[in-house]
Amino acid sequence: MPSLFRRKRLMIVLVGFIVLVALIGFSIRDRDSLSTPEKFLHDSVGWMQTIFHKPVSLVDNTIENIQDMFGVYEQNEVLKARLSEYKGVIQENQSLRSEIEDLQETLDKSDSLSDYSPVQATVIARSSDRWFEQMTINKGEEHGVEKDMAVMTSDGLIGKIKSVGAFHSTVQLLSGFDRSNKISAWVVREDQDEAFGLIEGYDDETGRLLLEEIKLDEELKPGDTVISSGLGGVFPSNLRIGTVEEVVNDQFGLTQTAYVEPFADLFDINHVMVVDRTVETVDPEDEQEDEAS
CATH class of the missing domain: 1.20.5 (Single alpha-helices involved in coiled-coils or other helix-helix interfaces)
Incomplete structure (x- = not known):
């Protein structure tokens, strides 16, 4: 019996091998069509x-x-x-x-109110507790930096010099401005004269500047550009500040307040320019003497 089972098993293996060879040969020959399997x-x-x-x-x-x-x-x-x-x-x-x-x-x-010479500087520190209000730069009195000078990036104005050391200075950012810090500004409108206003603060909730003291009859639109006017005697004119996003009447209904989105990113700053205004101030006495002569 064991030999019979072995023979059957061997026969099955041989038959399977023959069938496999036949299928291989059948499949590799040139044919116009494939078989059903x-x-x-x-x-x-x-x-x-x-x-x-x-x-x-x-x-x-x-x-x-x-x-x-x-x-x-x-x-x-x-x-x-x-x-x-x-x-x-x-x-x-x-x-x-x-x-x-x-x-x-x-x-x-x-002399032009827009004349100024930039002092290039690098931000070297920002205090963690006053990150949104001020920062330190690597230029000071020895480089011609003075208190209240405007500070800007390539995008636009970011603040002013708050205090000055011999080789370093502290910058007060626009996001730290309050009513004690004012910037005289123009709102540039298409096909209209500029509208005057004062940057007098920063709205922490919306992250926008407050442009106040705008006359009620001035018609401002979202997208109007805000630039420095140069009339404050400190900042030169034509420094880019931001764009108008919203205009509302003040609480007394006497003037308008515009919410301005700053051009510059106030939170990601590495390199700045301190704006040294070069226009000379006119002495009133000298001016009167010139007129008399």
Whole structure:
């Protein structure tokens, strides 16, 4: 009996081997069409490939779309920056033209309120308990820095010098301004004269500057640009401050207050420019002597 089972097992192995060889030979020969089992196997493999290919293709297309979106976003940011610079140049030219005409007519002076020389500086410290109010820079009296000088980045005004040491200075940020810190400003409007106002504080809840003392008959719109006027005697004119986002009447209904979004990021600052105003002040006595002569 054991020998019979061995023979049967051997016969089964031989028959299986012969069938396998026959199938291999049948499958590799040149034929115009596949057999039914081959078609079934081929279709089964194709379906499995399709099932796996669709999610892989979907993920791949999604990644490509996301990369394209990031590329478009970066291009838009570059275009927005260039457009902002272009608008800034137009507004600056408009303001400068008006300023020059007024100065020539009333004072007959060639000095411009916008003349200044920048002192480049680097932020070296920000106190953790006063992070949103002030910071320390690596320039001081030895570099020509003085108290109350304007401080700005390439984007716009960020504050003023609060205190000065020999080689370091403390900057009071716009986010730490209150009513004791004022900046004379113009609101530049399209096809209209500039509207005057005073930056007199910062709204912690909205993160916007408060431009106050605006006349009720002045019509301001969201998007109007706010720049320094130079009339305060400390800051030069045409320093970019921000854009108007909202305008409301004050509590007494006598003037308007505009909420201004700063151009500069007040919380991520590494390099700044201290603005040293170079225009000379006019002594009233000298001016009277000039007029008398």
